[in-house]
Amino acid sequence: xxxxxxxxxxxxxxxxxxxxxxxxxxxxxxxxxxxxxxxxxxxxxxxxxxxxxxxxxxxxxxxxxxxxxxxxxxxxxxxxxxxxxxxxxxxxxxxxxxxxxxxxxxxxxxxxxxxxxxxxxxxxxxxxxxxxxxxxxxxxxxxxxxxxxxxxxxxxxxxxxxxxxxxxxxxxxxxxxxxxxxxxxxxxxxxxxxxxxxxxxxxxxxxxx
Amino acid sequence: xxxxxxxxxxxxxxxxxxxxxxxxxxxxxxxxxxxxxxxxxxxxxxxxxxxxxxxxxxxxxxxxxxxxxxxxxxxxxxxxxxxxxxxxxxxxxxxxxxxxxxxxxxxxxxxxxxxxxxxxxxxxxxxxxxxxxxxxxxxxxxxxxxxxxxxxxxxxxxxxxxxxxxxxxxxxxxxxxxxxxxxxxxxxxxxxxxxxxxxxxxxxxxxxx
DNA sequence: ATGAAATTGTTTATTTTTTATCAATATTAA
DNA sequence: TTAATATTGATAAAAAATAAACAATTTCAT
Numbered sequence: 001x002x003x004x005x006x007x008x009x010x011x012x013x014x015x016x017x018x019x020x021x022x023x024x025x026x027x028x029x030x031x032x033x034x035x036x037x038x039x040x041x042x043x044x045x046x047x048x049x050x051x052x053x054x055x056x057x058x059x060x061x062x063x064x065x066x067x068x069x070x071x072x073x074x075x076x077x078x079x080x081x082x083x084x085x086x087x088x089x090x091x092x093x094x095x096x097x098x099x100x101x102x103x104x105x106x107x108x109x110x111x112x113x114x115x116x117x118x119x120x121x122x123x124x125x126x127x128x129x130x131x132x133x134x135x136x137x138x139x140x141x142x143x144x145x146x147x148x149x150x151x152x153x154x155x156x157x158x159x160x161x162x163x164x165x166x167x168x169x170x171x172x173x174x175x176x177x178x179x180x181x182x183x184x185x186x187x188x189x190x191x192x193x194x195x196x197x198x199x200x201x202x203x204x205x206x207x208x209x
Numbered sequence: 210x211x212x213x214x215x216x217x218x219x220x221x222x223x224x225x226x227x228x229x230x231x232x233x234x235x236x237x238x239x240x241x242x243x244x245x246x247x248x249x250x251x252x253x254x255x256x257x258x259x260x261x262x263x264x265x266x267x268x269x270x271x272x273x274x275x276x277x278x279x280x281x282x283x284x285x286x287x288x289x290x291x292x293x294x295x296x297x298x299x300x301x302x303x304x305x306x307x308x309x310x311x312x313x314x315x316x317x318x319x320x321x322x323x324x325x326x327x328x329x330x331x332x333x334x335x336x337x338x339x340x341x342x343x344x345x346x347x348x349x350x351x352x353x354x355x356x357x358x359x360x361x362x363x364x365x366x367x368x369x370x371x372x373x374x375x376x377x378x379x380x381x382x383x384x385x386x387x388x389x390x391x392x393x394x395x396x397x398x399x400x401x402x403x404x405x406x407x408x409x410x411x412x413x414x415x416x417x418x
Numbered sequence: 419a420t421g422a423a424a425t426t427g428t429t430t431a432t433t434t435t436t437t438a439t440c441a442a443t444a445t446t447a448a
Numbered sequence: 449t450t451a452a453t454a455t456t457g458a459t460a461a462a463a464a465a466t467a468a469a470c471a472a473t474t475t476c477a478t
Contacts, residue, residue: 047437
């Protein structure tokens with residue numbers, strides 16, 4: 001049953017990995033899997049796998065295990081992958097451009113619909129169907145289009161202002177690529193960070209040990 | 210004193226954030242800071258700040274706090290940022306190109322020196338000083354140049370093979386941008402992942418709640 | 419020079435997370 | 449059909465992480 005309790009960040013961050021492996025299993029034609037097999041694949045304990053799933057419901061069957069397709073579907077639903085998501089990108093620099101051309105998550109219903117920059121002439125060769133607009137068109141765009149997620153791909157020094165503006169315009173779901181903390185910009189902001197510097201520094205740390 | 214104990218992943222992942230804030234403070238001309246002020250800025254507890262630092266040494270002074278410059282230096286050293294790091298990029302797609310042009314970590318001594326692709330003609334306009342080579346030149350390059358880190362920017366289906374090849378050639382420090390698990394490729398591999406899909410899915414999850 | 423205030427690093431307590439255990443139940447082979 | 453085997457979900461135990469408390473020491477204002 002679905003518990004009325006707070007689920008830890010650690011559990012949440014493991015869900016995409018489960019999803020990824022289940023997708024792969026399904027692709028390979030595997031129809032059933034036990035918590036212990038899955039655990040072995042992921043290099044975690046079977047207990048953790050069962051605990052994680054049990055936060056969200058009862059997806060398995062005693063003596064049998066889990067149906068791969070059903071479990072994948074359940075996790076997709078938990079992750080919100082059963083809905084379509086429209087993304088806009090703020091900043092047409094290297095990262096913004098790469099993101100616009102990166103089509104890996106189209107399969108799961110995430111679509112880049114528009115990109116904004118102070119100087120939109122900097123960018124060419126973007127996939128069909130993505131509008132490129134000047135920053136001062138942002139408010140109008142948001143008022144006339146569905147926007148689920150805004151990806152912040154501007155320079156560090158502009159990121160906080162952009163985040164504030166977006167929150168003011170009602171877009172508080174931010175995918176932040178700038179190496180800056182946005183969590184305190186707004187009281188009900190939702191941010192996920194891709195911090196390449198932080199990641200590189202952690203790698204550097206591990207190399208040094 | 211430096212304890213002879215395993216330091217948890219959670220602590221390690223907080224270090225770059227401390228570093229980032231300290232760098233900013235130093236830039237602003239702040240010369241001293243207490244664990245409680247730092248904690249307030251970072252929205253964590255002062256106790257955690259002191260505990261984290263105490264894993265690595267005694268950097269503060271009772272009644273005074275921490276010297277910003279000294280603390281920043283200590284953390285830089287812990288993170289290995291006192292050494293120069295040469296990076297090669299495998300894969301000249303969108304991500305590889307963006308990474309090559311992303312200069313944010315040059316300040317901290319990370320330099321992209323070369324890029325490899327099966328078809329290197331796909332790429333133009335890369336910063337000066339970065340060589341672009343065919344994949345079959347990889348072994349020769351590694352034998353004749355210093356390579357500290359390899360960034361894997363190839364498609365998912367090629368990532369494991371690339372990682373295996375790199376490990377075979379003696380490069381086991383991998384910065385992995387493919388949404389694939391490489392930890393089991395080699396017994397003494399060191400991997401840090403940038404998994405954009407996983408991050409996006411976590412954002413989607415949080416939106417749904 | 420002196421005492422109040424500030425602040426560290428460490429120890430102890432609390433909370434959270436992870437792992438192990440086990441009863442309940444389904445599957446499967448004979 | 450039946451008994452052995454497999455496996456879940458829940459509960460209990462263990463381990464790890466976080467937060468609080470505090471003695472030791474320094475700073476700083478008077």
